Amino acid sequence: MPQSNMNPPAASGMTPVRFITVNGEQHSPPEDPRTTLLDFLREQLDLTGTKKGCDQGQCGACTVLVNGTRINACLTLAIMHVGDEVTTVEGLGKPDALHPLQRAFVTHDGYQCGYCTPGQICSVIGALAEIDRGVPSHVTGDLSAPMITTRLEMRERMSGNICRCGAYSNIQDAIAEFVGEPR
Amino acid sequence: MRAFTYQRVAATAEATAALARIPGAKLLAGGTNLLDLMKLEIEAPTHLIDIRDLDLARIEDTAAGGLRIGALVSNTDLASDARIKRHYPVISRAIVSGATGQLRNKASTAGNLLQRNRCPYFYDTDQPCNKRLPGSGCSAIDGASRGLAVIGTSSACIATYPGDLAVALRLLDAEIETVDAAGRTRTLPIADFHRLPGDTPQIETALQPSELITAVILPPPLGGRHFYLKVRDRASYAFALVSVAAVLHPDRTGRIAFGGVAPKPWRVEQAEAALQDSAEAVVSIAFDGATPTEQNAFKVPLAARALASVIARARESSDAV
Numbered sequence: 001m002p003q004s005n006m007n008p009p010a011a012s013g014m015t016p017v018r019f020i021t022v023n024g025e026q027h028s029p030p031e032d033p034r035t036t037l038l039d040f041l042r043e044q045l046d047l048t049g050t051k052k053g054c055d056q057g058q059c060g061a062c063t064v065l066v067n068g069t070r071i072n073a074c075l076t077l078a079i080m081h082v083g084d085e086v087t088t089v090e091g092l093g094k095p096d097a098l099h100p101l102q103r104a105f106v107t108h109d110g111y112q113c114g115y116c117t118p119g120q121i122c123s124v125i126g127a128l129a130e131i132d133r134g135v136p137s138h139v140t141g142d143l144s145a146p147m148i149t150t151r152l153e154m155r156e157r158m159s160g161n162i163c164r165c166g167a168y169s170n171i172q173d174a175i176a177e178f179v180g181e182p183r
Numbered sequence: 184m185r186a187f188t189y190q191r192v193a194a195t196a197e198a199t200a201a202l203a204r205i206p207g208a209k210l211l212a213g214g215t216n217l218l219d220l221m222k223l224e225i226e227a228p229t230h231l232i233d234i235r236d237l238d239l240a241r242i243e244d245t246a247a248g249g250l251r252i253g254a255l256v257s258n259t260d261l262a263s264d265a266r267i268k269r270h271y272p273v274i275s276r277a278i279v280s281g282a283t284g285q286l287r288n289k290a291s292t293a294g295n296l297l298q299r300n301r302c303p304y305f306y307d308t309d310q311p312c313n314k315r316l317p318g319s320g321c322s323a324i325d326g327a328s329r330g331l332a333v334i335g336t337s338s339a340c341i342a343t344y345p346g347d348l349a350v351a352l353r354l355l356d357a358e359i360e361t362v363d364a365a366g367r368t369r370t371l372p373i374a375d376f377h378r379l380p381g382d383t384p385q386i387e388t389a390l391q392p393s394e395l396i397t398a399v400i401l402p403p404p405l406g407g408r409h410f411y412l413k414v415r416d417r418a419s420y421a422f423a424l425v426s427v428a429a430v431l432h433p434d435r436t437g438r439i440a441f442g443g444v445a446p447k448p449w450r451v452e453q454a455e456a457a458l459q460d461s462a463e464a465v466v467s468i469a470f471d472g473a474t475p476t477e478q479n480a481f482k483v484p485l486a487a488r489a490l491a492s493v494i495a496r497a498r499e500s501s502d503a504v
Contacts, residue, residue, distance in 0.1 A: 033189040033231070036218070056219050063285055069259075072285045075215045079189055080233055127284055135263045138279045138419060143268040159419035160283025 017083040022047065023091030033079045038062045040078035041088060049089040049118045053162070060161035063119035063126070064088050070126025072160075089118035092125065101125065101178045110174035112165035120161050124175055127157040149179045185227040191236065195362060195395060198232050203364035203393035205230045210395060212255055212291040216298045223308060225299075225315055239397055242266065248403035251360075254293035254396045258282070258348065261292055270404035273428050276411035277351035283420050293396035296349050296359070296376065297388065300342035300446075301422055303327060313339045314384045324476065330424065333475035333482045335445035340384030341476070344377055344447050345422050351411060353448035354428040354440040358400040364393035370400060377447035384446075407432040410493045413442070414485060425482050427489045431497040435459050439490065441469065444482055462491035 019026035022045060030040050038055070041047045041064070053061030055074045062073040065087040093099030098106070101121055111117045131147040139156045140147065147153070154175050155168075163171060192198045202208050207229030211217065220226035239253040242264050250266060261267060262278035278287060304310045304322035311320035323331055323341050332343040358370045376389050390396070407430040415421040423443030431437035437458050440450035454468035466487040473483055 033187065034184045056222070057215060057283075057286060060283065060285060069288045070285050071289045072215070075218050075286075076289065077189075077214065077218065080211070080214065080235065082191075123285065126288075130259065130263075130284060133263065134265075135259055135284075136268070136275055136279050137284075140279070143272055143275055144265075156419055157284055160285045 019083075020078060020081050021085045023086070023088060029079045029082050033077060035078045036074055037064070037066075037076045037078045037081055037086070038073035041073060041086070047088050047090050050122075051115055051118060053116070053119075058162070059116070059119075060123055061116050061119040063123045063161065065122055065126055068126075068129055070123050070130075087122070089121055092121060101174070104174040104178040105171070108170045108174040108177065109167070110171040111163070111167050116161060116163045116165075120158070120163070120171060123158060123161045124154075124178070127154065128179065130157070151176060154179070184221050185224055187228050188230045189233065190230065191233040193236055195234075195237055195239075195397065196364075196366065198234050198237065199362060199364040199393050199395050201230070201232045202395065208232055210234055212294040213257070213289040214294075215286050215289050216294065220299060223306065225306070225308065234395070245400065249401040252292050252399045252401065254291060254398055256292045258287040258290045258292070258295055259284070261348075262287070271351075271355065271401060271409070273351045273354060273409035273411050273430065274348065276409065277347040277426075277428060280411055280413040280426070281347040281422075292348070292399055295346055296352075296373075296396070296399075297390075298346055299387070301345045302331060302342040305342060313380075314342060314387075317383070317385045327478070328476040329478040330422065330443075331476070331479055332445045333479055334449065334470055334473040335379045335447065336474060337380045337382065337384070339382055340380035340446070342380070342384070342446060343422075343443055344445065345443075346448075347411070347413065347423065347426060347442060349373065349377065350426055350428045350440050350442035350448040352399060352401075353450050354430060354438050355405065356402055358402075359396055360398040360400055361390065361394045361396050363391060363395070368397070373399075373448070374450070380446050387446075405430050405438070407437060408497050410496065412489050412493050414489050425485045425489050427486070427493050429490070429493050429497075431458070431494065439465055439469070441486055444470075444486060458494070462494055463487045465490060 020029055041050050050064055051061040053059035057072045057075040063070050064073045066084050093102045136143050137156045139152050209228035211231040211233045240255040241253045243251045245251050258278050262275040267274050302323055304312045305314050310322040313321050321340055331341045352373050357373045359376050360370045362368045410429040413423045413426040415423055426442035428440045435458050440448055451469040454465045457464035457468055470483050
């Protein structure tokens with residue numbers, strides 16, 4: 001069995017953090033360090049909203065937020081996230097209390113099969129946080145001006161989320177409604 | 184994925200000591216490329232040394248007037264830094280032309296420089312590949328080579344260095360700062376960091392076994408107008424067929440580096456004087472000795488056209504790009 005020294009260092013006198021926080025709940029990391037964050041969420045925590053598409057960082061179906069930043073859960077080990085706060089789609093909304101972005105996806109039919117949708121939702125939240133803190137994109141004109149949420153910008157920033165059903169135009173509409181006028 | 188042990192270190196010396204002591208150990212930062220390759224068992228480290236807690240995630244001003252970029256600064260944070268945007272925009276442009284938002288958030292500065300090549304035969308473990316299995320042969324030379332290198336190659340390997348950031352760093356003559364298990368530090372020019380394949384394509388960089396990259400050092404800003412034009416099969420999230428990084432000045436001097444064409448970021452300083460003449464003249468010098476395959480011969484004229492486009496943009500408007 002692989003062995004691990006998983007505890008991050010702590011200042012003397014402090015108890016090392018031993019948990020991965022997922023949607024506000026603390027969990028012990030998996031025993032096998034090979035477990036990806038994606039498999040940890042789905043197989044061990046039964047949080048199956050986060051989807052496994054390609055398992056190699058190309059499709060974005062596994063996108064989650066770690067400390068508010070979007071990443072591919074398939075290309076990171078759960079054990080690397082001891083001390084981090086992970087938010088999955090289950091942490092954003094509930095069936096009876098949808099997140100406004102989820103509501104916008106429903107309104108605009110921003111999916112067919114729905115498999116990519118949790119990743120799309122988390123990715124939009126992450127992308128908007130990036131815009132707020134001045135992260136440029138490939139289509140940004142002036143690097144130094146405040147970043148804006150035009151359709152072109154959102155389309156580029158969402159290029160890591162594939163929809164094999166091809167619901168992109170409706171996804172764009174849902175995002176546009178959620179962000180409102182380009183800011 | 185092969186079994187491995189995992190360790191999260193608190194100090195750089197702890198990381199290099201473990202690297203030196205444990206056969207088959209590897210450093211783990213963002214992990215996006217490493218884990219992808221571990222799943223395919225192309226990489227099979229026995230031990231992972233997670234360096235996320237090291238104090239290497241800051242961008243600091245240097246006494247020389249440049250910047251010192253910590254090895255763990257994420258690609259996103261580097262592209263977004265106000266000093267980078269203002270004084271080294273070619274770096275921001277190069278970064279955001281690669282990968283996706285999710286990957287750039289996780290990928291580190293040093294890890295990005297160390298990413299492995301994307302040759303399809305390197306990934307296909309049923310095929311010979313001299314990088315993956317030295318001595319087994321190169322499947323690419325007579326195979327699907329459209330995306331592969333046209334210059335700097337050898338009879339052992341024609342893989343392309345896939346990154347964008349390193350092309351911008353080569354343009355700027357950045358330096359790589361390292362420390363080893365004995366505590367020795369060194370800085371080496373990025374021009375000497377990535378190796379050409381020769382007879383040993385499995386050795387991709389000048390990094391020594393117990394060395395850890397601590398920072399990338401940028402010299403003082405060059406001024407001029409900065410461009411990063413990436414020509415690829417999709418408008419987003421694709422590796423370059425050809426990319427051009429350029430710093431151009433009104434007097435038609437400047438610097439040019441190419442990506443997607445060679446096993447390392449490709450810059451030929453002698454070619455830059457030909458900017459006074461034409462893009463074709465620059466490319467004819469920079470690609471002198473190129474040995475493209477039938478499938479990727481298009482890259483040489485494409486490089487000339489991409490550079491011509493950049494030069495035209497530089498001359499038609501004084502707006503920032």
